[in-house]
Amino acid sequence: MERVKLPIHKHPLLPITRFFSRRGCNGCGSYGYIYGGYRCNELGCETPAFHRECAESLQEIKHFSHPDHSLNLRLNDKASTCNRCGIHLFKGSYIYICSMCDFKLDLHCAKEDAPLPILENSNVHEHPLELFDVWNSSKRVRRRKCKTCDSPLSYGKLCYVCYQCKIVFHAECVEFFPEANHTSHPQHPLKLLTFEATPDYADKKCLLCEEKFDHTLHHCDVCNFSICRACMKNPPPVCVESLTTHEHQLHLVPRRIHFTCNACGTLGEQSPYFCFQCNFMIHRQCIDLPRVININRHDHRISYTPRLGQGNWICKVCRKKVDGFYGAYTCVKCPSFVVHSRCATREDVWDMIELEGMPEEDEIAPFEVIDDNTIKHFSHDHNLQINKDGHGRILPENIVCEACVLQILSEPFYSCKQCNFILHEKCANHPRKKRHVYNNMPFTLLTNDGEVYQCWLCLQEFTGFRYKSGLSIILDVRCAAISDTLEHGSHQHFLYYFSTTYKNCSRCGKKNSVFRCDECDYSLEGKCALLPEKVMNNRYDDHLLFLSFGDINVDGEYWWEACETKVNSKEWFYTCKDCGTTLHISCVVGDFSYIKPGSHSTFTNTKVVSNTSICRPFCFVCNSRCKLTSILKLSKDGVDVYI
Template identity: 45%
Template structure:
């Protein structure tokens, strides 16, 4: 039977139990079977025990030693900034407060006060003592500003945030393939943080790579939840993993693990006109002027870059390790990339949490094309942003640290040049800043183009096309691919004929370069886009 409690701030008896829940006060979820909570059967509300007051009595707190703190049950007073003076989280209903100093802390900071002395901190070789007062300082471990309650070592004249005294020494982050370690001060130099892309002050602490002499990261950036998996690796031997995807047989000849039948031969210095029927098995994009590996006995082709894809890698969209999926079991399965939301069929990367990336997005750590934008773009945060190439608001965008410019993964992985039936020449990707003056209409759909968005154009003929009209929804699926599902046969068709098929769903002629053809009971149905195909009921 659950233990019951009568606490002064709630009108009903509370019970004590272990279970998955979300705390009414701090709004954080508990780990199932590892945290106890107080709950009310009648109100269906639950709290962490440390997020509620135990008594109406004032408390003494080491971070505010001059005055006692009183319990407030209706939130912080209106004259306060409504943030906890220690952890800076937004205050909720229960608050410890000093009217004389306008000092407020939440229940967790009040019921779990920091220790007065830390004998063996990770950040320093000596014991540290809490300075329980308001004082402006710069933390020696992370280099950021603090306003109160530092931990100090007076003989060494150093100060640390409470959150920084146990920063992990050795960690893996999702922006680098090697381990990085914490130290202070850092090696002198003009370093830029590899995550936020801001300058690093080497007077203070940070993380660096022992194998890469110019890789440095701010302490706060390296330990972000979206960057670090939370595992301290000090004392744990590093595993040596072979990530090479092929064996070299001789110069220009490899045995690739994704093609067990035959060796692949490197093809150099070629230009394949009309290469629409030759597509890379990994990324599904056409093979034209790029170096590539080819099987002389069958139609298996890999871009040289795709042939060198590592078997494992890290990526900024997950803290886990991504594993390359290839071969018959995976290349014959459709997937949706969690970065660009394109459907794909070919090689992909997947981590243990189920995040799936196509090989183009998985290989994209930054975007640098001066003709499209003068600065380099990086994945600095995982906040939402508006892509200035297409105008859509996306969760994951690459950002420019020099100006307010963002680009989503779908636009960042667009082909720089592409062949389309609307023109005899290759179409070139251009930014909105390069749009010609006046009004222009898309050569394919004949609708007006937006001069502020990216577009495709022919430098010889001057035609202008919408990006979506040139690429369609099935850019990462090879034409000719046939899939079967029970009594249905699905095929990705290449729309290269004058008599374009009519879409079964919307009734218009398919204007995109690829379409879905579904054969059901010997009857053919055509779908011009992913949206139209999803409307079909099979």
């Protein structure tokens, strides 16, 4: 569907026919779901959504409440008050404002063509009621509760007051008290009840939107039909059309009924939309699923299909079975890649951009091939040549890869003949842009700028290349290179990335583990999960040291080579397979191991320096000689101390 340029937003807006409920309307500022409105389809725009009537607001209007001047549509840059109804206007919502004077209207009032009446006769109270602004009232009034529902007054919502009795009411309570009709239940009026006055047999959540009731609900005691205040005020449409998910008109079935949604394949228990022609049922949140999208679990676009067909399909997000007879997302280039409809459109997985009809972006290569042995990498001014003798050749400890800041350990690498620039072959192939499970937005590869950053996944400070997403999310290239599935030598099963729940790390005990096993109670935090598999430490051994996971066979007492303490055979450690040398992880990998010597750390007046000389300095904290290859030099009162 083509996007439309409207005055209310800086980007063209995409018409939507689905229920959209993430942040409410960015036009009028009201919360709750939007159906049949507009949304922004620009990457990184935080998906502003608008009611149709709000999005289609004119740039300039004349209004009876301010006849002398025209009013212009503007983004409200500060908290203020509507001059017609007195409701508080939040910063960031759209309003109509007079450029000649300080007159303002909210979008609802701008569409009204008559003055607000004083309610002379209402079912809720015997005296006249007048609108008032909760925000600008006194603290004493703000603390009062609605006389009808006994719940607190709400900022940004219309309220009525009786000045004779000094009592207040929500506007919704006045409108719907004691009962009112509703399109989803036309046979009987619905009574306004407080939650405490609700019959025991009544449901505890809304039949239409499944939200739990707070203070009030609207109930039919004849049919045991209960809905929330939001659905009473803003009824879902009885009939909808959405060619994305179904070719026929869909009808709301507002009742408790168990069904399987044809669009997502998951169970539902109330109020589906139903096609009378072909027995098709769908959740309201699955109506008009996007056809083509990008997700952070795959490098290619994926497309919605109403039916996969027979097969043993497993969702690549939740790792559960996908029923091929219901809708799902698939990749045209990777036939085995399948994702549940609900999993693919999760807010932490999908970047919220619909790609149907949009051309695919050309992939930008990280380097230009000069010849079989030479490349021109985007990060360096000179050509780089491949070292074909990389296997078996170990460079000195102080020579590290510019991208990952790890040593060159018997791996192929590119080097510059004109300067000391070196890249692992695998690091030279890191893509310029990529998707990563840590964020739903794409990441861009940036080169070393001399600053020290902290990786959001492993929480380690580092220099070198980095991937950045949005304004601030940063990953080092080591963490960015892993996917949501981690095969780790410490455990027999695969570990999977979890973004929401945290458990104690099975190695260090810290409660920030992000990689967990689906089959047993094993998890690792990012720092532990991404420890280097092999390192070099010439002070204690001339060979490579390999990461081991508590699988050492100890007969009698053994001592760690660096700190001369007893061996705990159940700990992780580094060991030489040739000599049997064993070292604590903390004696090999420290807080500054991923920072190139010479870089200034985030601490004040500090610098990371190499610690590879014969005589190593004493640590200012523990008063023992520093064992790590990179340490922190701190200038304290004109004297250099080391940490």
